[in-house]
Amino acid sequence: MAVVFDRPHALVDVSMHYCPGCTHGIVHRLVAEVIDELNIEGTTIGVSPVGCAYNNYLYFNCDMQQAAHGRAPAVATGVKRVHPDKVVFTYQGDGDLAAIGTAEIVHAAARGEKITTVFINNAIYGMTSGQMAPTTLVGQVTTTSPYGRKPEIQGYPIRVCEMLSTLTGAAFVERVSVHDIKNIRNAKKAIKKAFQVQQKGYGFSIVEVLSTCPTNWGINPVDAMKWVQDKMIPYYPLGNFKGADLEV
Amino acid sequence: MEQKIIIAGFGGQGILSAGRFLAYAGMLEDKNVSWLPSYGPEMRGGTANCCIIISDEQVGSPIVNDPTALIAMNTPSLDKFEKIVRPGGVIIVDSSLVGRQVNREDVVTYAIPATELASEAGNATFANIFLLGKLIAHTNIIKPESFELSLKHGLREKYHHLIPEEMKVLRRGMEY
Amino acid sequence: MGKKVLMKGNEVIAEAAIRAGCTHYFGYPITPQSDIAHYMAKQLPLVGGTFVQAESEVAAINMLYGASGAGARCMTSSSSPGISLKQEGISYMACAELPAVIVNIVRCGPGLGGILPAQGDYFQAVKGGGHGDYKMVVLAPANLQELYELTVEAFNIADKYRTLVMIMGDGNLGQMMEPVQFKDQEDIYKDEKAWATVGTGMKRKHNTITSIYIEPEVLEAHNNKLQKKYALIAEKEVRVEEFNTENADIIVTAYGTVARIVKNVIKLAKKDNINVGLIRPITLWPFPSEAYVKCAEYAKAFLSVELSAGQMVEDVRLAVNGKKPVYFHGRTGGMIPTEKEIYDKIKEILEKLGG
Numbered sequence: 119m120a121v122v123f124d125r126p127h128a129l130v131d132v133s134m135h136y137c138p139g140c141t142h143g144i145v146h147r148l149v150a151e152v153i154d155e156l157n158i159e160g161t162t163i164g165v166s167p168v169g170c171a172y173n174n175y176l177y178f179n180c181d182m183q184q185a186a187h188g189r190a191p192a193v194a195t196g197v198k199r200v201h202p203d204k205v206v207f208t209y210q211g212d213g214d215l216a217a218i219g220t221a222e223i224v225h226a227a228a229r230g231e232k233i234t235t236v237f238i239n240n241a242i243y244g245m246t247s248g249q250m251a252p253t254t255l256v257g258q259v260t261t262t263s264p265y266g267r268k269p270e271i272q273g274y275p276i277r278v279c280e281m282l283s284t285l286t287g288a289a290f291v292e293r294v295s296v297h298d299i300k301n302i303r304n305a306k307k308a309i310k311k312a313f314q315v316q317q318k319g320y321g322f323s324i325v326e327v328l329s330t331c332p333t334n335w336g337i338n339p340v341d342a343m344k345w346v347q348d349k350m351i352p353y354y355p356l357g358n359f360k361g362a363d364l365e366v
Numbered sequence: 367m368e369q370k371i372i373i374a375g376f377g378g379q380g381i382l383s384a385g386r387f388l389a390y391a392g393m394l395e396d397k398n399v400s401w402l403p404s405y406g407p408e409m410r411g412g413t414a415n416c417c418i419i420i421s422d423e424q425v426g427s428p429i430v431n432d433p434t435a436l437i438a439m440n441t442p443s444l445d446k447f448e449k450i451v452r453p454g455g456v457i458i459v460d461s462s463l464v465g466r467q468v469n470r471e472d473v474v475t476y477a478i479p480a481t482e483l484a485s486e487a488g489n490a491t492f493a494n495i496f497l498l499g500k501l502i503a504h505t506n507i508i509k510p511e512s513f514e515l516s517l518k519h520g521l522r523e524k525y526h527h528l529i530p531e532e533m534k535v536l537r538r539g540m541e542y
Numbered sequence: 543m544g545k546k547v548l549m550k551g552n553e554v555i556a557e558a559a560i561r562a563g564c565t566h567y568f569g570y571p572i573t574p575q576s577d578i579a580h581y582m583a584k585q586l587p588l589v590g591g592t593f594v595q596a597e598s599e600v601a602a603i604n605m606l607y608g609a610s611g612a613g614a615r616c617m618t619s620s621s622s623p624g625i626s627l628k629q630e631g632i633s634y635m636a637c638a639e640l641p642a643v644i645v646n647i648v649r650c651g652p653g654l655g656g657i658l659p660a661q662g663d664y665f666q667a668v669k670g671g672g673h674g675d676y677k678m679v680v681l682a683p684a685n686l687q688e689l690y691e692l693t694v695e696a697f698n699i700a701d702k703y704r705t706l707v708m709i710m711g712d713g714n715l716g717q718m719m720e721p722v723q724f725k726d727q728e729d730i731y732k733d734e735k736a737w738a739t740v741g742t743g744m745k746r747k748h749n750t751i752t753s754i755y756i757e758p759e760v761l762e763a764h765n766n767k768l769q770k771k772y773a774l775i776a777e778k779e780v781r782v783e784e785f786n787t788e789n790a791d792i793i794v795t796a797y798g799t800v801a802r803i804v805k806n807v808i809k810l811a812k813k814d815n816i817n818v819g820l821i822r823p824i825t826l827w828p829f830p831s832e833a834y835v836k837c838a839e840y841a842k843a844f845l846s847v848e849l850s851a852g853q854m855v856e857d858v859r860l861a862v863n864g865k866k867p868v869y870f871h872g873r874t875g876g877m878i879p880t881e882k883e884i885y886d887k888i889k890e891i892l893e894k895l896g897g
Binding site: 225 | 604743
């Protein structure tokens with residue numbers, strides 16, 4: 119019988135620790151499929167973040183380094199500068215990338231580091247149990263914004279793609295979502311292109327993936343998908359901000 | 367023999383480079399040498415000084431608290447270091463710029479209008495070299511030939527045409 | 543040996559690193575060590591290496607993490623406040639067993655402090671400034687020839703034990719010039735680094751560089767492994783200079799450039815027939831305790847002289863273990879003790895002890 123659906127080779131055959139309804143698993147699979155399709159598993163080095171995906175070095179079959187909180191772009195810079203011919207990616211959440219690691223991501227992009235960042239934006243700190251993230255929406259209730267995020271107290275959520283796309287060194291910047299099949303397909307296309315942009319040496323590439331966190335949002339997985347559609351996308355518009363026209 | 371030298375003045379007078387040329391010349395003569403600059407905030411346009419030790423023995427601390435020789439190229443430098451020169455040592459001042467006499471009587475003193483004399487010789491920025499000439503003549507710490515080699519090593523190629531002029535100034539200083 | 547060259551201490555470190563095969567340098571400007579970065583920026587590209595000016599000390603140490611994990615001989619350098627910022631990365635690298643060389647050209651603190659020489663970072667360097675149970679080898683050269691040789695050695699020790707090695711100097715060591723004689727060829731410890739993340743090439747299981755061990759049993763086992771390694775380093779890598787210690791009445795102990803002042807004091811004392819010895823730790827960790835134990839048999843007292851409010855003196859007391867009195871003389875703020883000042887202290891102690 120013909121196999122029509124299988125585990126990507128770049129994904130280790132273990133069950134993941136993520137909560138039901140969390141989209142980390144989907145994004146891991148997309149990254150692994152892209153690694154397979156580009157045939158780069160043996161030449162790729164990934165960098166794991168601090169956050170729910172801290173141990174995704176267990177899930178990817180390529181060489182991996184685990185970084186301190188927010189420092190993945192700096193670690194990836196070190197790896198890439200030693201192996202400019204290899205493919206290097208970071209996988210980071212919103213607290214890691216847009217709070218404690220803001221300087222690292224901005225400067226990696228500004229330097230035009232030839233690395234790819236997969237940025238999971240689920241508008242909350244997952245691993246540390248639901249605190250307000252830099253991307254938490256106005257009005258959103260979290261354990262550290264129990265009355266809802268109020269701009270006069272907690273300011274406004276950061277739009278990372280919009281911010282990074284102002285930097286000359288950032289070659290490819292796109293925001294996608296994985297809340298339905300059509301968007302999952304688009305997400306994969308974007309991730310693949312981001313890796314190819316790196317391979318071509320254009321500069322820094324990032325794909326922001328709007329994701330779910332039913333556990334900390336306090337809603338069920340189906341409603342979580344709908345929440346991405348109804349609440350997140352209006353504030354975080356999907357689409358390419360830079361580099362759509364790059365030849366890869 | 368050991369000479370512990372402090373050269374001090376304003377930034378821009380070639381204080382640090384004069385010290386470096388001297389130390390390098392000492393090294394060329396197989397002596398033990400050290401050069402230590404002041405690197406405090408004062409180096410930004412204020413006063414500058416450096417300690418040079420040239421010795422037949424191993425150099426202990428590169429810090430000079432009791433110099434055998436002082437070259438002072440401005441009044442604040444003389445004020446600061448005059449007291450600590452060892453009895454029997456030497457103080458050489460650029461009297462074009464230092465507005466007072468040396469008060470110590472237990473040291474040898476040379477007050478040389480080095481900036482004026484260097485200027486007459488063609489280049490006021492060689493005042494440091496003029497004073498070094500006197501130091502070399504008084505202490506015999508290095509040979510002028512070593513100093514010439516030191517200049518060749520330490521100056522960028524595009525400044526090498528100045529070396530004969532600098533050596534002329536050095537010799538004038540020695541003879542002053 | 544090549545011919546003698548006159549170089550600044552900071553430049554000696556950079557040149558020695560390149561000779562030792564360091565290919566990657568990551569740093570952030572801070573006085574009084576920036577000459578290291580200047581030299582690396584200029585020279586590394588000429589030998590096929592890479593210099594990156596990081597956006598912060600934190601980024602620099604994490605770039606070092608990445609580069610070391612990717613198998614490169616690499617280095618960062620900074621001065622006290624910058625080294626404080628690097629502590630996070632230092633702890634992570636120690637746990638992940640990443641070899642690298644970190645230079646601290648110490649300036650006076652606390653806080654932004656000043657830029658003049660100090661030794662106030664001793665505790666931070668040898669007791670672990672970052673979190674958790676870890677150690678790094680700390681080398682404290684006193685002159686530029688030694689600075690050169692120890693810098694090369696630092697890279698070898700780092701690779702041999704998969705450990706961090708810190709070169710700790712002060713502003714005077716970094717800024718001064720002295721003749722240095724470079725060897726024609728360096729002895730380089732070669733290691734395959736099969737653990738490094740260089741891409742699997744689809745030929746092996748994937749490598750992981752990590753410092754996270756969530757399971758307590760696993761983390762304890764990892765800690766035990768680290769401690770075993772530190773014990774081995776403590777056994778093999780102690781370096782110390784003893785100067786005039788035989789039959790000394792009093793042992794002065796000092797490291798780095800302060801030890802040079804003490805040597806001058808020993809000469810002064812000799813003229814007065816006072817026998818002063820010097821123990822100069824070259825490795826601050828592992829600490830050369832044996833030298834103190836031996837001298838405690840016959841010396842009347844110990845005096846630790848430091849550019850701090852009293853840090854190394856604690857390790858001296860641990861080593862002497864109450865057998866003889868241990869005194870302390872320190873200066874802070876960038877002040878340097880004079881020979882006379884130290885000699886007066888020695889005379890005061892000997893007088894107190896009756897002779």
